[in-house]
Amino acid sequence: MSERILGDFDSGEKSNLMILVGALHGNELAGYKATNNVFDELRKNETKINGRVVGIAGNLQAIAAKKRFIDHDLNRAWKPEILDRVLATPEEELTHEDLELKILHGILDDLGTQGYENTYLIDMHTTSADNGIFLVHPGYPDQQSIARELRLPTVINLDVYLPGTLLKFMRGYGFNSFAFEAGQIGSEKAIDIHTFGIWELLHKTGIIDQSRDLGHLIHYEEILASLHKPLPGIVRVLHRHEIKEGDYFHMKPGYENFQTVSGGELLAQDKSGEIHAPMDGLIFMPLYQNAGNDGFFIVEEL
């Protein structure tokens, strides 16, 4: 089985702490691989760090099983009622994701209470539809927020629809936390976007000297320029189509993230019949895999 801690670079200064989380969904390996790419280079070059950078593998058992999750979604489980139960249960009695949750909670609670001046948590994901490159940030990122440095579409109210996410949990420790979605599951480009996105964040936080490795920053500019379609800036969720057990939900093929849809447009089918867009907007996270409870969202640009 893979290692839980992908790397821990610590200068001893309590200035900055950045936590990188990959594969909280076990079939989304881009962030995990990207973290290893960056860490290999930090090790090789003995790069000086200002503060501490820790990389964590999310759902080790689901990674081994090549699945999003085994029993339940580990990125919907960070709720007091689940955590209280899991923390009170011995490890040997816990099911797959409950065990992952308990172990991750131990690591993050320890890191979360170390008293660093600036704290960041980057939770990296990929989606089952094409062109899913965006950030999930609860509320508008303020002027100083490091999330703005990535210059990607930012969804500001997804947390209202998806309770129990890791990023929301880490906000409880005062972390500047957001999810970083880099495109399609399994694509090489997603690994590239995460890799150079991490470099961008390390430089712009001052964790790495900005005058070093200018090639990384230039490559991130090139990636941004290559996202050929005009992407929205800040978006807000208007509607979520929830899937229930046994719905036999099937998305119409060919939808990409942020593609325009019209109210009434046929989007999907399930056992009860056709599913139409309830309003005009942009389609977001249309589901093209057999795991997950979100069929699609409709969002609007602000």
Ligand SMILES: [Zn+2]
């Ligand atoms: Zn995910």
